[in-house]
Amino acid sequence: MTAALVAEGVRKSYGDVTALEGVSLEVATGEVFGLVGPNGAGKTTLVRALTGTTRAEGRVRVLGADPTGVERSRIGLLPQSFSPAGRLTPRELLAQYAGRYDAARDPEAVLSDVGIDGEPTEQWYETLSGGQKRRVCVAIALVNDPEVLFLDEPTTGIDPAGRRALWELLEDLAAGGTTVLLTSHSMAEVERLSDRVGFLNRGRLVAVGTPKDLIAAHGGRSRLVVDTGGSAPASEPEFGALGDDFEVSSRAGQVVVEGVGPRDIDGAVAAFDADGIAIESLTWAQPDLGDVYLELTGESLAGDDVGPDGGGGDAGRAAR
Numbered sequence: 001m002t003a004a005l006v007a008e009g010v011r012k013s014y015g016d017v018t019a020l021e022g023v024s025l026e027v028a029t030g031e032v033f034g035l036v037g038p039n040g041a042g043k044t045t046l047v048r049a050l051t052g053t054t055r056a057e058g059r060v061r062v063l064g065a066d067p068t069g070v071e072r073s074r075i076g077l078l079p080q081s082f083s084p085a086g087r088l089t090p091r092e093l094l095a096q097y098a099g100r101y102d103a104a105r106d107p108e109a110v111l112s113d114v115g116i117d118g119e120p121t122e123q124w125y126e127t128l129s130g131g132q133k134r135r136v137c138v139a140i141a142l143v144n145d146p147e148v149l150f151l152d153e154p155t156t157g158i159d160p161a162g163r164r165a166l167w168e169l170l171e172d173l174a175a176g177g178t179t180v181l182l183t184s185h186s187m188a189e190v191e192r193l194s195d196r197v198g199f200l201n202r203g204r205l206v207a208v209g210t211p212k213d214l215i216a217a218h219g220g221r222s223r224l225v226v227d228t229g230g231s232a233p234a235s236e237p238e239f240g241a242l243g244d245d246f247e248v249s250s251r252a253g254q255v256v257v258e259g260v261g262p263r264d265i266d267g268a269v270a271a272f273d274a275d276g277i278a279i280e281s282l283t284w285a286q287p288d289l290g291d292v293y294l295e296l297t298g299e300s301l302a303g304d305d306v307g308p309d310g311g312g313g314d315a316g317r318a319a320r
């Protein structure tokens with residue numbers, strides 16, 4: 001399939017700061033590509049290079065052309081910081097942006113798609129809540145029914161229900177063939193939505209793959225995290241009976257046994273009993289994209305930034 005987006009050796013410096021150190025990637029038509037990485041990794045700069053909103057060295061192609069030469073109506077962009085006119089209502093804003101295109105979607109329908117209807121459609125933008133504002137911004141990026149959609153942290157500030165509603169909307173768009181480049185700090189979001197994920201770190205693309213392949217390559221093994229209520233031994237328990245396939249570590253009132261599959265849980269619990277270690281609570285977690293993030297960037301995540309299960313892996317990470 002033709003690539004909708006191509007970056008070849010893209011470099012960008014701001015004075016002494018190198019934001020991108022030669023990034024190459026291709027996003028296929030109809031693909032949802034998630035771009036992740038720590039603050040300052042270069043995600044926004046790459047989005048800006050791909051949309052032609054900043055000049056960068058290297059080669060960039062959007063729908064087969066230089067981004068500055070692509071018809072505007074074919075591209076949707078939600079920048080990370082975007083503030084439309086504060087004293088217009090969502091309805092007026094959407095009408096205003098729709099008017100910039102020869103053909104645009106019905107503003108009312110787009111607002112409804114992002115969950116803005118009723119009273120908020122008639123309020124000044126500046127009086128909306130942070131999450132409502134962000135939804136309106138997503139609607140503005142969608143009003144021209146773009147073939148390629150760039151979303152720079154689209155769900156920041158949106159509550160969990162709104163976030164899920166937007167995920168469903170993006171899934172519908174993807175099913176309809178829209179190409180999406182998404183940046184996010186939420187691994188749950190990226191793992192759920194993306195066909196492939198690219199990890200940027202210090203201006204370099206350090207890994208690209210499907211969530212499944214990345215987790216298999218960098219996520220580590222499934223693990224049992226046992227809260228011992230402070231009764232964990234100073235030295236790591238051996239659990240000889242468990243066999244050599246398991247890796248045990250203990251820290252801060254937790255013992256983590258890596259390599260525990262669902263069928264090993266009973267044996268592991270018995271090994272704790274045999275060693276006289278009290279179990280206050282236990283969590284079994286499969287590796288997720290949050291573990292990949294930690295492995296590739298060296299930085300841990302918190303709260304809703306972890307994988308789709310909401311963070312069993314986070315406990316595991318804390319104990320590593």
Ligand SMILES: Nc1ncnc2c1ncn2[C@@H]1O[C@H](COP(=O)(O)OP(=O)(O)OP(=O)(O)O)[C@@H](O)[C@H]1O
Pocket residue numbers: 014017018019037038039040041042043044045046080
């Ligand atoms: N306009 C600018 N002027 C100077 N430096 C900039 C500018 N824009 C970005 N940078 C620097 O380039 C680097 C990459 O920034 P960028 O915004 O692309 O990172 P990011 O991965 O999007 O970060 P975040 O997750 O915080 O949004 C950072 O060191 C940043 O300080």
